[in-house]
Amino acid sequence: MNNSLTKQQRMAAAREKINHKPNIRNRRLVQSLAFTFLWIMGFTTIAVLIWIVGYVFVKGFPSINMEFLTTRPAGGFDGEGGISTTIVTTVYLVIFTLAIAAPLGIGAAIYFVEYANEGQTRNKIIRWLVKTARTGVEILAGVPSIIFGLFGFAIFVSYLKLGFSLLSAGLSGACLVLPVIIRTTEEALLAVPESYREGSLGLGATKWQTVTGVVLPAAIPGIVTGIVLSVGRIISETAIFWVTLGGSYRLPQNLLSSGRTLALHVYMLATETRAFDKAMGTSAILIIIIIILNLAINLSSKYFQKRLSGK
Amino acid sequence: MRPIFSLIFNRNIMKITQNNQQKPESKFIFPKFLALFSLFISAAFLTTGFLSFFSVIDLSINKVLALVTGIILSTAFFLLAKGFYTLQNWARTTLLSILILIILVLLVKIIFEFSSIVFAGKQVLSIGEILKYIGKYFLRTILYMSIPGILFYFLYKCDEIFSETPRQRHLFDHTVKNFLLGTALSSILIVIFIFVFTFQESELAISEIGLKELLTGTIWRPGAIIGTDESHFGLVPMVIGSIYSTIGAIIIGIPLSFGTAILLAEIAPQSIRTIFRTAIELLSGIPSVVYGLFGMVVIAPLIRMIPIKGNTTGFGILNASIILSIMILPTVTNITEDAIRAVPQSYREASYALGATHWQTIKDVVLPAANSGIIAAVILGISRALGETMALIMVIGNSIAIPSPINDNPLSIIFSTARTLTGNIAVEINYASGAHRSALFFTGVLLFLFLLIINRLANHIMKGKKTS
Numbered sequence A: 001m002n003n004s005l006t007k008q009q010r011m012a013a014a015r016e017k018i019n020h021k022p023n024i025r026n027r028r029l030v031q032s033l034a035f036t037f038l039w040i041m042g043f044t045t046i047a048v049l050i051w052i053v054g055y056v057f058v059k060g061f062p063s064i065n066m067e068f069l070t071t072r073p074a075g076g077f078d079g080e081g082g083i084s085t086t087i088v089t090t091v092y093l094v095i096f097t098l099a100i101a102a103p104l105g106i107g108a109a110i111y112f113v114e115y116a117n118e119g120q121t122r123n124k125i126i127r128w129l130v131k132t133a134r135t136g137v138e139i140l141a142g143v144p145s146i147i148f149g150l151f152g153f154a155i156f157v158s159y160l161k162l163g164f165s166l167l168s169a170g171l172s173g174a175c176l177v178l179p180v181i182i183r184t185t186e187e188a189l190l191a192v193p194e195s196y197r198e199g200s201l202g203l204g205a206t207k208w209q210t211v212t213g214v215v216l217p218a219a220i221p222g223i224v225t226g227i228v229l230s231v232g233r234i235i236s237e238t239a240i241f242w243v244t245l246g247g248s249y250r251l252p253q254n255l256l257s258s259g260r261t262l263a264l265h266v267y268m269l270a271t272e273t274r275a276f277d278k279a280m281g282t283s284a285i286l287i288i289i290i291i292i293l294n295l296a297i298n299l300s301s302k303y304f305q306k307r308l309s310g311k
Numbered sequence B: 001m002r003p004i005f006s007l008i009f010n011r012n013i014m015k016i017t018q019n020n021q022q023k024p025e026s027k028f029i030f031p032k033f034l035a036l037f038s039l040f041i042s043a044a045f046l047t048t049g050f051l052s053f054f055s056v057i058d059l060s061i062n063k064v065l066a067l068v069t070g071i072i073l074s075t076a077f078f079l080l081a082k083g084f085y086t087l088q089n090w091a092r093t094t095l096l097s098i099l100i101l102i103i104l105v106l107l108v109k110i111i112f113e114f115s116s117i118v119f120a121g122k123q124v125l126s127i128g129e130i131l132k133y134i135g136k137y138f139l140r141t142i143l144y145m146s147i148p149g150i151l152f153y154f155l156y157k158c159d160e161i162f163s164e165t166p167r168q169r170h171l172f173d174h175t176v177k178n179f180l181l182g183t184a185l186s187s188i189l190i191v192i193f194i195f196v197f198t199f200q201e202s203e204l205a206i207s208e209i210g211l212k213e214l215l216t217g218t219i220w221r222p223g224a225i226i227g228t229d230e231s232h233f234g235l236v237p238m239v240i241g242s243i244y245s246t247i248g249a250i251i252i253g254i255p256l257s258f259g260t261a262i263l264l265a266e267i268a269p270q271s272i273r274t275i276f277r278t279a280i281e282l283l284s285g286i287p288s289v290v291y292g293l294f295g296m297v298v299i300a301p302l303i304r305m306i307p308i309k310g311n312t313t314g315f316g317i318l319n320a321s322i323i324l325s326i327m328i329l330p331t332v333t334n335i336t337e338d339a340i341r342a343v344p345q346s347y348r349e350a351s352y353a354l355g356a357t358h359w360q361t362i363k364d365v366v367l368p369a370a371n372s373g374i375i376a377a378v379i380l381g382i383s384r385a386l387g388e389t390m391a392l393i394m395v396i397g398n399s400i401a402i403p404s405p406i407n408d409n410p411l412s413i414i415f416s417t418a419r420t421l422t423g424n425i426a427v428e429i430n431y432a433s434g435a436h437r438s439a440l441f442f443t444g445v446l447l448f449l450f451l452l453i454i455n456r457l458a459n460h461i462m463k464g465k466k467t468s
Helices: A002-018 A021-063 A066-070 A084-115 A124-142 A145-159 A166-191 A194-202 A207-236 A262-272 A276-308 B004-009 B026-053 B063-085 B089-118 B127-157 B166-184 B186-208 B211-216 B236-267 B270-285 B288-304 B317-341 B345-353 B358-369 B371-387 B390-396 B410-415 B421-428 B434-467
Strands: A073-075
Touching (some): A021 B288, A021 B317, A021 B358, A124 B166, A166 A207, A166 A276, A166 B186, A207 B166, A262 A276, A262 B390, A276 B270, A276 B288, B166 B186, B186 B434, B236 B270, B270 B317, B288 B390, B317 B410, B345 B358, B358 B371, B371 B421, B371 B434, B390 B421, B421 B434
16 A cells, blocks of 8 residues: 555656656746846846936037037036036146056055065064055045045145145045055056066066066056046046035136036036036036046057967 | 156166176267266255355245255255266166156146136137147247257167166165055055044044934034024934935845846856946946936936825935935946856856756856855945935935925835935035034044945955855
């Protein structure tokens, strides 16, 4: 009795196994449903991007013309005038910020990659310092921009009495982009094959000669990628400059004068005036700049890979 | 492509063997001339210092300072002259650096002048006029650059006649190394400065208002502005605003980003993947104010059309959540995709061999294997959402009350206006003073510490996965 029941059960199980067609069909159905869902998700992402960029371009392009680009904002509640001074201020700020952040960041990355693992780091204090510095970079990379703004406001604007100025904004901005530059430069340096260094050292060059003559030239496109990335960061950043750069629409005459960047101008137009069309025009220009920068990053990283793989 | 720094520092390695060789005669005149030139500058500095000290000429700075500066600069240039006379390489490096500095300063000056004429005008300039200015400033640039440029060129060309001893080379190497350590420490220095300054500024709030009121008070009313009854500094409304908008962003944004990430990592062909990646890169690059503007102009009217009682503004938590979800999308998608790609191919192959379909493999093998990376992605998304400022100010309505449902339905709280911690800082810091200002700094400290912990947690999760 018992035996036959198990046999029956076994038969049923076997029949079910043989009759696997509905199971496969079922699984295929579930799979195609799930994949459709994923494709919908993916295309929603793209649709959102196209919607935003398309809307800004369609509404923004009519207000862009020569006059818009070459006159300064007139101030007031109507948002009259163009954006010339904001473009120039943005360029100043980018150059000034990078002039501070790029040497610091590239130097730090060189130390992390080329020197930190040398035999000399048997010295305990230096090993501890390097570890702390790496943690510092990680922390900085996660700090939101408004905290950098608060910091810049406390130390540069109030404590050092630099006021709302290009100088305060540039120094605070440099803190913001420093981790970006350090990380990308580190990656670029690590990608340079060890044999390059060995070849140079074997010819009798010193460490520094190896770094400047061999490693850095090979890593230049990667470093450029980092710099372009940070240019994008500075251009699109608002919060940090809102509390350190002030918001004057006049052209900065020197490093101690206030100004406003393109992104800040968008914010001020949108919140303080009725000129939404001009805000859209400025946004369109911002997006165009970002697209160009992204293209530059893609080109330079492609060039970098081609070069390191031996042309 | 020879970058600037290799121009300056590229001491020809072959030089080591050339030191003992006979050097070509004609090239020796140029360094001698440079030595004379440096000596002349040195003398000029010394004379100026002394003349200023004895009040013969007026430099409108402190006399002693002028003398000391003059003596120091003249000594430096004298050393430079001696270096050139004995054909030392460090002299060449120094002069090249000085020349680059001069060229840069001149360029900056010309750019400042040019842009202040062309761009600062209230009237639009005609094309002809702009071209005229471009030509004028181009000529001026050439004029200014000619002397430093020619010097630079010759100095760069005759690099093989300069030499240095191994000891100098070693010393230089050592100095550079220590200098680089200094730059490496700048990041931790900035972190310490952030701590010190924000803590110091928030001290007043802790002593005057008290931690209890700051953390549990439900009213935010800086009396200094309103000028009526006593002021209250409770941060609870802002904390709630931040939490609600972040939760909303997670609910809307996470499914989208996970779907996109799985699609890109597992299903989509290479060509589609390239397009999607470019799009996501662009999405992460778009300035936050543009998102904020989009929320104000497009999303707000759409929300206003939802037929619910009391829904009048379109600004509020729902709008903020939508905008935030778009902003965290690139971060979460990228990290999730990386985590999925990091799952070894052998896992998938084993699953296929057992007869699982592609979807079963993804659902039961790949995603569980990548879960730590996915959790880290969500945490980083939350951190990004909590730190966002300007876009939220533009769409959330910025009311200082605790968000509450706008009608009988408790779910209608998503249409309520609110204010975030970050927005609170950015809106009020520019005119705040005293305890008010200090309370805002306290908000910053709170946010900083919280995000620090969150980010360390995410880093820890990701790193723990890598090593195991």
